[in-house]
Amino acid sequence: MKNKFFRHWHPVVTTIIMGTFFSRAAFFMTMPFLAIFLHKEKGMEPETIGLIIGISALTGTFGGFIGGYLSDRIGRFPVMIIAIFTWSAVFAGFAVADTVWSFFVLNSLNGLCRSWFEPISRALLADVTTKENRLSVFNARYFAINAGAALGPVTGTYLGSSSSMTTFFITAAVYFLYALVVMFLMKKYKNSLQPQQEKKLTLKMAAHVISRDKVLLYFLLGNIVVLMAQAQMDSTLAQYMGSSPLFHHGVTLFSYLIVTNAVTVLVLQYPVTNYVKRFDPMFALRIGSGAFSLALVGFGLSSNWIFLVVSMVVLTLGEIIVFVVSDVLLDDLAPDHMRGSYFGAMSFRSIGFSAGPWIGGLLLKSFGFTHGFYVFGCLSLLSLLALPLFQIGQKVKNKAVGSDNHSTFGTT
Numbered sequence: 001m002k003n004k005f006f007r008h009w010h011p012v013v014t015t016i017i018m019g020t021f022f023s024r025a026a027f028f029m030t031m032p033f034l035a036i037f038l039h040k041e042k043g044m045e046p047e048t049i050g051l052i053i054g055i056s057a058l059t060g061t062f063g064g065f066i067g068g069y070l071s072d073r074i075g076r077f078p079v080m081i082i083a084i085f086t087w088s089a090v091f092a093g094f095a096v097a098d099t100v101w102s103f104f105v106l107n108s109l110n111g112l113c114r115s116w117f118e119p120i121s122r123a124l125l126a127d128v129t130t131k132e133n134r135l136s137v138f139n140a141r142y143f144a145i146n147a148g149a150a151l152g153p154v155t156g157t158y159l160g161s162s163s164s165m166t167t168f169f170i171t172a173a174v175y176f177l178y179a180l181v182v183m184f185l186m187k188k189y190k191n192s193l194q195p196q197q198e199k200k201l202t203l204k205m206a207a208h209v210i211s212r213d214k215v216l217l218y219f220l221l222g223n224i225v226v227l228m229a230q231a232q233m234d235s236t237l238a239q240y241m242g243s244s245p246l247f248h249h250g251v252t253l254f255s256y257l258i259v260t261n262a263v264t265v266l267v268l269q270y271p272v273t274n275y276v277k278r279f280d281p282m283f284a285l286r287i288g289s290g291a292f293s294l295a296l297v298g299f300g301l302s303s304n305w306i307f308l309v310v311s312m313v314v315l316t317l318g319e320i321i322v323f324v325v326s327d328v329l330l331d332d333l334a335p336d337h338m339r340g341s342y343f344g345a346m347s348f349r350s351i352g353f354s355a356g357p358w359i360g361g362l363l364l365k366s367f368g369f370t371h372g373f374y375v376f377g378c379l380s381l382l383s384l385l386a387l388p389l390f391q392i393g394q395k396v397k398n399k400a401v402g403s404d405n406h407s408t409f410g411t412t
Helices: 002-007 011-028 031-040 046-074 076-096 100-127 131-159 168-189 203-211 214-233 236-243 250-276 281-301 305-333 336-367 372-383 386-404
Strands: none
Touching (some): 011 168, 031 100, 031 131, 031 236, 031 250, 046 214, 046 236, 046 336, 076 100, 214 236, 214 305, 214 372, 236 336, 250 305
């Protein structure tokens, strides 16, 4: 069964997915604890931490589109290799950083590297996979991400990532090795995976085509709002649980919530995805965004670990739906010669991931660490704005494609 399953995959797919697991384990060993470290060890204010955490998404917002465009023109591998080597250096920089501006600059570069690597790796997976197998490949990639996310936080807690930055050296080493593996892939497969040249595409032309895609527009606007909600886990929730007197051993409890998030994905990803694929993608995205909003309310109401875990499970259900459905919907929307540009345009949704931590930090400063209901209640109301955006996107999509809907997913 297993061999038969993997036989349908290009060697690039299996290598990238395995690399995704190890690199994400290293990433989650350190980055989720950054907000706690900056608050408890460096004494930074919540809104300052929110800006540091959020800046990575802001730089990634525009960097992803440019990186995706370049990958369509010069190939996926060269851009990916530059991104991963730089990323490795950034993680090493975190290990020795000591000032607000240095963390600010490093996390800016972190977001830029991530915005180049992530969409290009997804576009590469789509390049080497038949359309009928892309859902399983995107599922496997997401599974690998969360398998790494299950291992990373426990390791980070054991190594003391919330009180020391030295573990970033380990993360840097893992990414350096990953870059070497991608270089090997490029040497072996670059001739068979050259970017398509049927249509000469300029950056201006790519931006023009994407800007006229109204379905993509509403999809991105809805995702911006959803990521405002999702971003609270790495910043606002981390600071809240790490500093609030309502929690005993809050840092440890937070790390277990991250593990809960990852394990829930591992257990429920495939059954949830198989269930929601019968619906129109925009409808599925509305279900997912509603789950995010409900989970935020749960975090604000909970001081008992059981209810926190339940809230994290609900948030994870929304995450599964939103991220897997988003990849498949974007692949359906993208012309073959612009797949990198479309996946790069996905980075514009990171505006939400940039604004979310800052908004959460302001709410923490306004209400304090003992009034979680007000903090997360406001964030929950904000996240509900995604529902009408996905609704409008569904109407535009149905009107545009009519009976010729080529989506991998069905309709409601």
